[in-house]
Amino acid sequence: MELSRVSAKEYKNSFDVVFHVFNTVEFSELNSDKCESLHYLLFIDKKVRLGIVLGERENMLLSPFSAPFGGFTFVKSNTRLEYLEKAVKLLEDYASKTGFLIKISLPPSIYAPSFIAKEIGIFERSRFGVQHIDLNYQFETRDFFSYEECIDRSARKNLHNSFKQGFGFEKLNSESITDVERVYDVIRVNRESKGYPLRMSLQNVLNTIKVIKADFFILTHNAKDVAAAQVFHVAADVVQVIYWGDVPGYTELRAMNYLAYKVFEYYAASKIRWIDIGPSSENGIPNYGLCEFKENIGCSVSLKYTFSL
Structure with missing residues (x-):
């Protein structure tokens, strides 16, 4: 060779x-x-x-x-x-x-x-040596058809509470700059409120979706955008949640539980098998809150290896 x-x-x-x-x-x-x-x-x-x-x-x-x-x-x-x-x-x-x-x-x-x-x-x-191993979370869409059996009692309670809040859910037009910016603004506010970095600028997103098929989802409450998701089609039967999050003030209404449910529902109705939610660790160190949230919404965990020489 x-x-x-x-x-x-x-x-x-x-x-x-x-x-x-x-x-x-x-x-x-x-x-x-x-x-x-x-x-x-x-x-x-x-x-x-x-x-x-x-x-x-x-x-x-x-x-x-x-x-x-x-x-x-x-x-x-x-x-x-x-x-x-x-x-x-x-x-x-x-x-x-x-x-x-x-x-x-x-x-x-x-x-x-x-x-x-x-x-x-x-x-x-x-x-090559193992530099670190990250915990990656994913949801298999076939599990959506028995979704409430896949999540624990407290998660079901949160989900049922979210059903009562009158949220609106919509898939936006990925070819519309206005729609993409609408989702991006929600993500930006979410990251700023939590002190997390937002590595992609709006222009980065607009450039990337020229070469990667992407879906954009918005969650509204009383006509206000309160949560959003940006999802890329990254393999034949896998989509990846690049960003999702809610704006401050809607945690108690369980906006993220509802958003996750509706995103899972959308892809369960398609030919997509896996929704990759991404890692909940950085350089091998887990974020316990993120791990717990992803497990609570029905995700399983896999390992993501990084090797170095």
């Missing part, structure tokens, strides 16, 4: 399908200003077997460099272990040759269970 650094065009043409959107050339090029250069690497054994996109920044090569996760891209999901093993060894050699450190965050297992399990196993036996 050989490693070849190629152009964005050659890399794109090497894969008919990329199993999650954060590994696509389109997404990488859109965010290329967030690193010094992009390394498009192909792993070739008679033909292309695997690829990876690395962003160069501060003497490091990062996958992802501007996304929740990255990792290898495969031509076939049942890629043989020996190809992955050789590819990781070539990455090690590439790091030694270029003098860069490498950090790779893998997707949660719901995106490609067998392939990601192989990645974890091989990275763990390599010179």
Whole structure:
């Protein structure tokens, strides 16, 4: 097997399908200003077997460099272990040759269970070390049809309370700047009130939804926007909640319980299998409040590995 650094065009043409959107050339090029250069690497054994996109920044090569996760891209999901093993060894050699450190965050297992399990196993036996393991939460939409049985008594009480509040729920037009800004403003207020960073500007969102299919949802109460969700379609049967939240003053009305319920209901009626709610830890350290909320609304937990060399 050989490693070849190629152009964005050659890399794109090497894969008919990329199993999650954060590994696509389109997404990488859109965010290329967030690193010094992009390394498009192909792993070739008679033909292309695997690829990876690395962003160069501060003497490091990062996958992802501007996304929740990255990792290898495969031509076939049942890629043989020996190809992955050789590819990781070539990455090690590439790091030694270029003098860069490498950090790779893998997707949660719901995106490609067998392939990601192989990645974890091989990275763990390599010179790469586990930097941290994050807790990731997701909801499987088939569980929505017995939703109240999936959540505990206190969560059911909160949900039933939310049903009495007269909330309005609407999916907005993702092609309307006004509608996107309406959702963004709710998220911005939510983050500011909690002291959390909002890493995407409105312009970042508008640029990103040109290359990623996105849905925007709004929750109203007495004609006021009180909660919202921004969701990206990131894989064939997975959507990811990028941002959601409510404005101050509506916690007791259980606005977030109602919003989660309606978002789950919407995707349960579609062909989407998984709703990725994202991690509730940072650098492996859990946020207990977020973990509890996501478990209370019926989410299960998976592991998201970050390896470094």
